[in-house]
Amino acid sequence: MRPFSYQRAGDAAGAVATFAREQRRVMYLGGGTNLVDLMRLGVAEPELLIDVTRLPYDGIEARPDGGVRVGAAVRNSDLAAHPAVRRGFPVLAEALLAGASGQLRNLATVGGNLLQRTRCGYFQDISKPCNKRRPGSGCPAREGDHRNLAIIGHSPACVATHPSDMAVALTALGANVEVQGLAGRRTVPMPGLHRLPGDEPDRDTVLEPGDLITAVEVPALPYAVRSRYRKVRERASFAFALVSVAAALDVADGRVRDCRLALGGVAHAPWRAERAEAALRGAPATEDSFRRAADEELAGARPLRDNGYKVPMARDVLVRTLVELLRPEETS
Amino acid sequence: MTTTATRAVGAGLDRVEGRDKVTGRARYAAEYYSDRPADRDRLAYAAAVQATVARGEIRAVDAGAALAVPGVLAVLSFQNAPRLETDDGELALFQSGRVAYRGQIVAAVVAETLEVAHEAQRLVAVEYAAEPHDVALRADHPGRYRPDTVNPGFPTDTQDGDPAAALARAAVTVDATYTTPAEHNNPMEPHAATALWADGDLTVYDSTQGATNDRDIVAAAFGLPPERVRVIAPHVGGGFGSKGTPRPQVILAALAARAVDRPVKATFTRQQMFSLTGYRTPTIQRVRLGADAEGRLVAIAHDVVEQTSTIQEFAEQTAVPTRIMYAAPHRRTTHRLVRLDVPTPSWMRAPGECPGMYALESAMDELAAASGLDPVELRIRNDPDIDPESGLPFSSRNLVACLRAGADWFGWAGRDPMPGARRAGRWLVGTGVAASTYPARRLPSRAVARAEPDGRFTVRIAAADIGTGARTVLTQIAADALGTTPDMVDVRIGDSALPAAWLAGGSMGTASWGSAVAPACAELAGLLADRGGTVPAEGLEASHDTAADIEADAALSRHAFGAQFAEVRVDADTGEVRVPRLYGVFAAGRIINAKTARSQFIGGMTMGMSMALLEEGVLDREFGDYLNHDLAQYHVPACADVADIDARWIDEDDPSLNPMGAKGIGEIGIVGTAAAIANAVHHATGIRVRDLPIRPDKLVDRRFRR
């Protein structure tokens, strides 16, 4: 690990100003569960760390309308345990609890979770090329090992996936990310925070240098009380998703009134399944409809040599998750 | 030979070092020179620099940037390292500019602190003349060759009768190829050594499964007589074979300590372990079985291709268990190696038996299906009366009893053999069985037993406890031989200054060490009795060396046997496999400690489940290394993966083994487990996955889906 200076931020605007003023490479430190990991690997080499964990962004506010506003420094475990989340947005609580381990969730922050980097093996090994880590150096994963990598929205430059579970749920829920930047505060919607790789895979998100996430607002969505997060992985716990599904379903009179669907483990960004959502709205709430909607979504998939399995896996787990939301008694 | 009377032996005694382990007091190799500030200040840290090409020549090592970092004490490389005397290419650190595999140690930084060592490690600039590499094992590799012997000295090939002709005539045949990937031992304690030179003598705390052997090899490497080197390893954080023979960390620590004349700690990172500490070779195994209409085997052929490196031959004995397992008049086994630009494979729990029995026991399941026979019955029908290979009698062989007891316990009777026929919610359910075997051997060791004036006893032997419970079972063995209780006995192990002993490997620890401890203690008890029980002021000692005993052992085929039964559930949407039940029944002589033995069995079975479902070192063909080199990418089971895993055993009274009547138990638990699970997955889904591990991607797009 390279030496670095350490500062504790007094307030968000000050942190952003410091970032702008510094000639050194600056990074914000949250829980450190991914950043310290990447620094030790030599993937991240900040010269100045600004610790933002003691900023006053550690609160969870349950709004009267049913929405929830979450400070960026809230620890993952605290968010998962919050009654308003467990009651109103089970998909979010389940996604958080499906991620990492109990002790990692106690350290990791909400802001940091959104900004964690891909676990692609090439990205994490500085002795090998990687366009995300060293733009222009190449993507060995495309012809090499990509069994766990993207099937949709990837580019010749990068086939990485985003590793977060929480972000998949937030993408389904249409969360808004509050950002303090050089030009002041702004809000970035999800989906929209995370990018597809295109020819700039080094940029995971639309955030600009110095931008600091201060909060995440989950808007009210009454029917999200019926929502689920389902994560597929070969190890039963403490593993990244091969594929995951975040789903919320609103059914009335046998028809889908509305739904929210997102996939994880399939793309460079949490993947909002907009085509499937559109296909389902107004359709009969049946397994056949779910299957047609899933097929529609996955028609856009372009799997690589060794990850074609993710297409039927994503389709079937999406269908199964919707069926279980429709008929909870079939959950097993 | 008769077995000794027992009181402590057989009891479920708590681990004698349990208190040290649950309070954090137990010290491992990287934890010395820690207590006093002055020691901590003197301690320096070595960090290895690894090759970034898979084959080639080092042109230059530029240490300048590393040396400029405050706190860096030295940079070692082939440009400045002293000569070593070793023919082990993995231990010959910095002896040449050749690079034999990506990840090989090419330099090392020695620094005042861990942080500085790890910073400077990246600043050592190594320039290579890279050459094209060849890292991919395949059955038709043109470089295939026949090694002279396979580990640890078995004939490479065997043949009885005419298997090809017998297979052509057989009523039922199976001809299938199974592959197993590279698997990495991954003990929880990364390999570490802390070394200090004083007056030309070397003391090193090492992660090792055998202090005596470690000492001898390290001493030879540095051109020293063994008595000038001391290896200390009272606690070792697992090994599973990867600490069986010395690994490079001990050489690195010693070289670095000599270079800076301070104590130096060398610890591999988890990532480095994937190239520097050995792994189980990948295998390609073709198994052909032929049986008559009643399911009696007429022919068995098992042909294996596996890999080794260019700097060391490691010839795993994969088909060796097939030689003793089942009766058949026509049999053949072969082993072929391919030398690749890869790290040298090494010992991993049940080397040979484990991957070999996965293939044989999967093929037996296929034969059962093809013959319309129950898999338990098929195995019982083919149980041999004598060792088919040597013609020797078995000292004891209770595979059939294990199969029957396991079937009873598991509720096997009435199993519907139809694959893909049971469903519970979204889960497809299946059951499977496989047999296990592991040789029961012992090797020379020496122990000294001493009566202390205070009435206590001390037993000394350079044994190792890597988590097996060795310290505890030796305490029990000693107590019985001394006619005292375990709490009166202090067993000292894990130090090459103690009487020389075989290492913790080959499931031979307890047999080898106990064979020395029991007679030494019995003799001491006799001496004490002669003196009316009075201990002289200077204490009283007796010792025993087993070399002559072992020389006189009768010619018999000595093996432990077992049977594993698995229930699996396969998610019909995702292909995720879970194992709600895994039972093993073993016949392994006398069980010395019911508590630690069960732990050994279920630990082995857990690792076997891991082999079946999770573990694969993914070779990066472009760059030549194992890509998934950490515990997030290379999966071993988490707590949530392990539900109802349990073990029982059949009592065996086998006086031909050793004074305890014990067979080794550290490895047999893993042996049949992967096949039992693979067979259960087939039963659940109708899909026969012949290349481990059985991951969701191999199941999900197959025919069991709706």
Place this chain on the structure above:
Amino acid sequence: MPGELQGKAAGMDGMPNTTAGGGGTAFVPPPPQTDITLTVNGDVEHLTVDNRATILDVLRERLGRTGAKKGCDHGQCGACTILLDGRRVNSCLALAVAHDGAEIVTVEGLADGDRLHPIQAAFIDRDAFQCGYCTSGQLCSAVGMLAEAAAGRPSAVTADLRAAVTTLDAAEIRERMSGNLCRCGAYPNIVAAIADVAGAG
């Protein structure tokens, strides 16, 4: 600045330039350090730490408290688990400088003098370890986990997320303890030991 470092890189007279301290003139500043205070098992420790040092390395290399283990150094195994301000965390990912003022409990701090913590006694009784290397982390994790469950915190296998109370059955214990890998495969015994303590509590 980094360019200047190369000055010392060149071998002077054909001799390998592999021993430090030999008259180079390039100046590399010492790594940034910070004064912090940690309370470890009740002992107040004032330290000047390299900013890069994790709590795990400070415990093991600076304070001689080697109970917390390093198994992977990347938060992937749990051997380094400690209680940080009352919560279980991976100490290998926690920079010491970021936790100035923290209260830390390690495995060495669980027992009350010679009297073992119930979870320690249960681990011995159930043979919940073999090599012992993951054990420190398992124990601290178990203590933290039991507190989380007692506070009604859910897990990924909790059937009813809305319920405030969690029944700590075997499936719950297994899921909650999955951040602590044990390669020896002592899991069934670990679960039994924790169930003993959870049941007794």
